[in-house]
Amino acid sequence: MTNEAQAAYSAPTRTDRGPRKAFDKPHLEPEALIVKLRGQGMVIDAKTALPYLRQIGGYRLKGYWYQWQDAETRRFRGHVHFDQVIRRYxxxxxxxxxxxxxxxxxxxxxxxxxxxxxxxxxxxxxxxxxxxxxxxxxxxxxxxxxxxxxxxxxxxxxxxxxxxxxxxxxxxxxxxxxxxxxxxxxxxxxxxxxxxxxxxxxxxxxxxxxxxxxxxxxxxxxxxxxxxxxxxxxxxxxxxxxxxxxxxxxxxxxxxxxxxxxxxxxxxxxxxxxxxxxxxxxxxxxxxxxxxxxxxxxxxxxxxxxxxxxxxxxxxxxxxxxxx
Structure with missing residues (x-):
């Protein structure tokens, strides 16, 4: 098992989220989500990822990638490829x-x-x-x-x-x-x-x-x-x-x-x-x-x-x- 895989299931859960606030997250089209994930450090091929994001949705797939993300910065730890997310899914x-x-x-x-x-x-x-x-x-x-x-x-x-x-x-x-x-x-x-x-x-x-x-x-x-x-x-x-x-x-x-x-x-x-x-x-x-x-x-x-x-x-x- 790789260190990245171990980290994906041993990351601490963030419990102190501060005061509650109004929801203000915008809707993202699959293409925009790919740009966001790349900015957070994920290696992602649009040709492979788009069918999954369009048919399954980023929110459901997030359940298979969020363990790799730093709770504060949301950047991915280690070398994370979208293909790994697909394998888990x-x-x-x-x-x-x-x-x-x-x-x-x-x-x-x-x-x-x-x-x-x-x-x-x-x-x-x-x-x-x-x-x-x-x-x-x-x-x-x-x-x-x-x-x-x-x-x-x-x-x-x-x-x-x-x-x-x-x-x-x-x-x-x-x-x-x-x-x-x-x-x-x-x-x-x-x-x-x-x-x-x-x-x-x-x-x-x-x-x-x-x-x-x-x-x-x-x-x-x-x-x-x-x-x-x-x-x-x-x-x-x-x-x-x-x-x-x-x-x-x-x-x-x-x-x-x-x-x-x-x-x-x-x-x-x-x-x-x-x-x-x-x-x-x-x-x-x-x-x-x-x-x-x-x-x-x-x-x-x-x-x-x-x-x-x-x-x-x-x-x-x-x-x-x-x-x-």
Whole structure:
């Protein structure tokens, strides 16, 4: 790793910005932005840079170059070329793609397991039973049902929703296995956390190899937030995660640098092994890193050099798969 790359992820964050003021920055066309970046010390070829600046925008790309800038002078430290920015952007875009695929598998499994377990125990409309939940302060069961109604209405023209409403006059909502096609991952996360019956919660979490329901709570929350991040094209490289999954020491999953992508990636790997695609997730990450060997994944994402030997990764073969 070059000194420039190290500096890009170890630069101090400027916290003392002085008094607030009115925003007065002018709009810059891509050509003007190139002139500005050159003046700040970046090596930039207009023919290469213009398509990226026009199609992606300088503000989004700034997330991949600002770490190289001095916080006071805004000049770039060392020899920084716009091609390096492109490499980071393309790496991050591909990382979002494979992460989205992995989280999609987890989300569908969570929906299915919750629907199957609770429908068998409480009937197809379990989510309508107020006494099945204990909501946090400020929430009411009606709040949850309003959320369900809104998300169903959003896809009301889908054939399966239109069919239910044309065929049945009660209950208001379709059965759980239909509703599962409508609700967001975040809504399922809230539903799991709100379940009052600890045995139901444990029966669900055990299907994913987790005995501690409180830990599984944090994992679902972290997955839902990361799912939203990648769905809205949020940056992963060099960014700290806002929500972190809890440690699961029973399986050796305990982390020091908690707010890194590596922590959630390790938990995805652990769950992925239960779902039967853990090695695919690991292989996709390894392949990506091999294609972009210049990307500092340890500083930018928290991956240690021996990441494949860490808990949740090397132990995959010993983790039983999810029962069908």
């Amino acid at each position: 393309e790496f991050d875009r591909e990382l979002r793609r494979i992460t989205s695929d992995a989280l999609e598998r987890i989300e569908l499994a969570v929906r299915t397991v919750m629907s199957n377990v609770l429908s068998r125990r409480e009937g197809p409309h379990w989510f309508m039973k107020e006494d099945l939940f204990t909501w946090p302060q400020g929430w009411r069961h009606q709040t949850f049902l309003e959320k369900v109604r809104d998300e169903i209405d959003r896809v009301r023209k889908k054939p399966f929703i239109a069919h239910y409403r044309a065929t049945y006059d009660s209950p208001e909502f379709p059965p759980s296995w239909v509703v599962s096609e409508c609700l967001s991952f975040g809504s399922w996360t809230h539903a799991y956390k709100g379940l009052a019956n600890g045995e139901y919660r444990k029966e669900i979490s055990r299907r994913f190899g987790v005995e501690a329901c409180a830990v599984f709570d944090t994992w679902l929350h972290a997955f839902a937030v990361l799912r939203n991040t990648v769905a809205h094209h949020g940056r992963l490289l060099g960014a700290q995660t806002s929500v972190t999954p809890g440690d699961y020491r029973k399986r050796g999953l305990s982390f020091n640098r908690r707010r890194t992508f590596f922590v959630t990636a390790s938990v995805i790997s652990y769950i992925g092994a239960r779902l039967g695609y853990g090695r695919s997730w690991e292989g996709d990450l390894q392949s990506l890193m091999e294609r972009f060997p210049d990307i500092p994944v340890e500083l930018g994402l928290g991956f240690p050099p021996n990441w494949r030997e860490q808990p949740g990764w090397a132990s995959q073969s010993s983790i039983p798969r999810l029962a069908q």
